[in-house]
Amino acid sequence: MKALVWHGKQDIRCDTVTDPEIEDPRDAIIKVTSCAICGSDLHLFHNFIPAMLPGDIMGHEMMGEVMEVGSGVNGRLKKGDRIVVPFTIICGECDQCKRGNFSVCERTNRKKDLADKVFGHSTAGLFGYTHLTGGYPGGQAEYLRVPFADRTHIKVPSHLTDEQVLFLGDILPTGWQAAAQCDIEETDTVAVWGCGPVGQMTIRSAILLGARQVVAIDRLPERLSMAEAAGAITINFEKESVIGRLEDLTDGKGPEKCIDSVGLESHVSFGQPDTLLDRAKQMMMLESDRPHVLREMIYVCRPAGIVSIPGVYGGLVDKFPMGIAMNKGLTFRMGQTHVNRWTDDLLRRIEEGEIDPSFVITHTARLEDGPHMYNVFRDKQDGCVKVVLKP
Amino acid sequence: MNMMVRAADIARWPSDPKVTQTGRSSLTEAVRMARGLGWFSIGLGLFELFGARSLARTLGFRDSEWLIRGYGLREVASGLACLSVNPGPGVASRIAGDALDIVTLAALSRPDNPKKRNVELALLAVLGVTLLDMLCQADVSIRHSRGRSGSHDYSDRSGLPRRLKELRTELDSV
Numbered sequence: 286m287k288a289l290v291w292h293g294k295q296d297i298r299c300d301t302v303t304d305p306e307i308e309d310p311r312d313a314i315i316k317v318t319s320c321a322i323c324g325s326d327l328h329l330f331h332n333f334i335p336a337m338l339p340g341d342i343m344g345h346e347m348m349g350e351v352m353e354v355g356s357g358v359n360g361r362l363k364k365g366d367r368i369v370v371p372f373t374i375i376c377g378e379c380d381q382c383k384r385g386n387f388s389v390c391e392r393t394n395r396k397k398d399l400a401d402k403v404f405g406h407s408t409a410g411l412f413g414y415t416h417l418t419g420g421y422p423g424g425q426a427e428y429l430r431v432p433f434a435d436r437t438h439i440k441v442p443s444h445l446t447d448e449q450v451l452f453l454g455d456i457l458p459t460g461w462q463a464a465a466q467c468d469i470e471e472t473d474t475v476a477v478w479g480c481g482p483v484g485q486m487t488i489r490s491a492i493l494l495g496a497r498q499v500v501a502i503d504r505l506p507e508r509l510s511m512a513e514a515a516g517a518i519t520i521n522f523e524k525e526s527v528i529g530r531l532e533d534l535t536d537g538k539g540p541e542k543c544i545d546s547v548g549l550e551s552h553v554s555f556g557q558p559d560t561l562l563d564r565a566k567q568m569m570m571l572e573s574d575r576p577h578v579l580r581e582m583i584y585v586c587r588p589a590g591i592v593s594i595p596g597v598y599g600g601l602v603d604k605f606p607m608g609i610a611m612n613k614g615l616t617f618r619m620g621q622t623h624v625n626r627w628t629d630d631l632l633r634r635i636e637e638g639e640i641d642p643s644f645v646i647t648h649t650a651r652l653e654d655g656p657h658m659y660n661v662f663r664d665k666q667d668g669c670v671k672v673v674l675k676p
Numbered sequence: 677m678n679m680m681v682r683a684a685d686i687a688r689w690p691s692d693p694k695v696t697q698t699g700r701s702s703l704t705e706a707v708r709m710a711r712g713l714g715w716f717s718i719g720l721g722l723f724e725l726f727g728a729r730s731l732a733r734t735l736g737f738r739d740s741e742w743l744i745r746g747y748g749l750r751e752v753a754s755g756l757a758c759l760s761v762n763p764g765p766g767v768a769s770r771i772a773g774d775a776l777d778i779v780t781l782a783a784l785s786r787p788d789n790p791k792k793r794n795v796e797l798a799l800l801a802v803l804g805v806t807l808l809d810m811l812c813q814a815d816v817s818i819r820h821s822r823g824r825s826g827s828h829d830y831s832d833r834s835g836l837p838r839r840l841k842e843l844r845t846e847l848d849s850v
Contacts, residue, residue, distance in 0.1 A: 290695055292678060295707055295761060299699040308691050330702075331761045338684035340695050395689065422692050489835050511830035516839075553762075568756050637838070644835030647828075656702035664820050668828025 287676065288426035289655040291341045294332040297656045302342065305422065305430035310357025313434030315368065319447040320347035320424045322655070322662050322672040323455060324481050324548070325597045329414070330659055333549055333573065334599045336399070336416040344413040345372035346455045347424025348447060354434065361435040368438040369454045370424060370431055371624035374410040377436035388621035393433055394419045408621065425655060427676040439628045442636070448643035449635055451673065452486070457642050458627040460486025460546075463595035465627070466618040467542040469494045476500045476531055476540040476585070477517070478578045480508035482671045483595055484546035485645050488517045493639065496542070500534060502527055504552060507668045511645070523556065528585050539587035548596025549574035559604065566603065573600030583610045594619035645671045652676040706815035710767050713812060714758025716805075717751045717770060724748030735798060736791030737784055747777070764820065767813045774806040 290300040305314055323346050328334050348369040354362050362368070375382050379391035393410035394400050400407035400417050410432070413423015421432065431437055441450040460483050469475060475491040477484055480503035491499045492515055501512035502520045509519040520530050531540055553560040559577055566572035582592050583606050592615050610617070634640050647670045650658050658672045681695050688694075724731060725748035728741040737744070750773055757766025781799040785792055834840050 286693070287699075288693065290681075290698075292681065292698075292701065295703055297702040300695045301697040301699070302693040302695050305693055306691065338687055339678060340681035340684045340688065342693060416687070420689065420692075426693075485835070492836065492839070507828035507830055510828075511833050514831045514834045515836055516834075564760075568760050639836070639838050641835055641837050644833040647830075653699075656700055659702045660704065660820070665822050667823070668830075670830070 286427040287652055288342045288422075289344060289652065289674075291329060291337055291343055292339045295330060297330060297343060297659050299653050299655055302426070305428055307353060307355045308430070309432060310355040311433050311435050312355040313351050313358060313362055313431045313438075314353040315347075315349035315370065315429050315431060316352050317347050317349040317424055317427060317429055317676045318367075319349075319451050320344050320426075320652075320674050320676065321451060321456075322346075322425070322658060322674070324483060326413075326659075327663055328549060328597055328599060330663065331550070333567075334415050334597075335573075336420075338416060338420070341416075341420065342413060342422035342426055344423030344425030345411060346451065347412075347429060348441070348451050348454065349424075349429065352428070358435045362438060362440075366438075367441055367443060369441055369450055369628075370412065370429065371437060371439060371453075371458075371628070372412055372414075372455045373437075373621060373624050374412065374419070374421065374431075374433055375436050375625060376433050382436075385623055385626045387623040387625050393437075396420060411621070425652065425674060425676075427652070436625075439625070439632065441632065445635065446643070448646055448673065449641060450632070452482075452642040452645070453628050453631060453635075454624065455622065456482045456486050456645075457631055457640075458624045459483050459595050459622040460488075461490040461627050461631060462622050463487045463544050463546065463593045464490035464494050464496075467491070467544065467591045467593050469496050469542060471495050472497055473542050474498050474500060474531075474535050474540040475542040475544065476502065476582075477512075477544045477546055478502045478582065479546035479548075479596065480505070480512045480519075481546065482645050484508075485511055485515075485670070486642065487544055487546050487595065488512050489515050489640060491542075491544075492516055493634070498534065500531065500540065505665060508670060511670065514644075523554070527581060531585050535587070539585050539590070541587050541590045542593065543582040543586045543590065544593045545578045545582055545596045547578045549576070549598045549600075551575040551577035563603070572603045574598050574602045576602040576605060580604065580606055583613075583615065586613065586615055588613040589615070591616045591618060595622070646673050648672045650674055704815075704819050706812065706819045707763060709808075709812045710758045710763035710816055713770060713805075713809060714755045714763065714766060717755030717758060719755075721748045721751030721753075721755060724751060734791060734794050735781075735784055736789040736795065743780075747773075747780075750776075762820075764813070764816050767809055767816055770809045771806065771813060774802060774809055777802045778806070 351366040374393040376392040390409035397407040410419030475496040501517040504523040563575035728744040
């Protein structure tokens, strides 16, 4: 089969690979009908996430049709079912899964020993990601083996298009969780840093959860226009002061809720000198992540506010203003998304026309064009916000 | 097939799909060239740092070892920047460094310098590399710039169909 394979920094290739096979009774094989390139795929593309190996298949946003199921799937899936695959692999039986903490499932990381050593305790297995999360082959491919398939799936009805439901596997619940964990009240100002795909979903989630005003921060006009379309107030940080404008919008008190949808690759510019220092350190391997957004959020957030972090961080950050965070009594909430905790509710909202996640798709291409589309997405060329690939 | 992939297969789960044939890469010629220049820069920089004395002798550049070491540090920094995910600033810094090297070598190319011939050869080499740097810089900025992306307008993409309908109804009733 064809698959997009990681070969090294900025080197993704459309390779021919052997087909996946059922290995365990709880497995299923799906024929991928749609998959997408995620912002966190770019962290792998740039080699900022440790423990990738040449030959790893990329992709953790995918859906398709079930072709084959193992004997242990127990009727929960059958051939021909149409499913979205959540990026977190879950057993559904461990203590964490029972509590709904699916992204820290205790059983699905098949390289648990490695993860225990690095993280202290292992987290869930993830598709198309680092070997610290199991090194499972991803879904930017024609076929995918879904381990623990009896639990790791979201069945979707046939009257909804791939484009409407594909993002149930990652960016929609990620944006939703980012907003939900802010405990939004109707008097709240929610500031969202980053208007990429996750930022766009976060903005809409915060609006649906009843925020008084949602402020979207980015520098790209096309992404800001998309944020504005949902009703967000926008700040172009290349044209105005983020802190000054947020103070104006909140009577000098700061936003109650701040959400980082940027993660470890903050934009580097002379206007934000700390980003230059972070970039220099990153190049010399003295720091793995650029946490400019975290610093700004901690500074501007209203005391006793909540800082929510759906953006991916990979390792170590420097100059983290812990003193400010502690004295202001901020609450931090973060983590990989507990996808299946949210998907029943979100699927209902899609079916009822409350949200249509397909708005974010700007480019659709063949799987073979994937390597080129990685560059288009990375360089934000041609107004690219979200790429969907059709194997 | 790529040797790195074959070697990495040892650490991969035995039953996972294996690469049988490699296809087109996302790595552009511009980035490949920038990386080549980056490694060259690091190599030259290390030579200038640790071989400053013999380089000064070769060029007839007396009492200037610390200056050459300074240039070496600059080369290493530019090289590291060329190897980064956004090599544009690194290649630009190489071009600025080339200009400095050309000025320095031109000043050394005096008739009274017994190593004038070596200086002229070095100057020729620097001019050649400068040309490569400029070609690379042009290629990087064409292939990896955003172009006219800012002209896209997505203000019709609310993603909230029901809310939009409700707002329209509200507006109609006003």
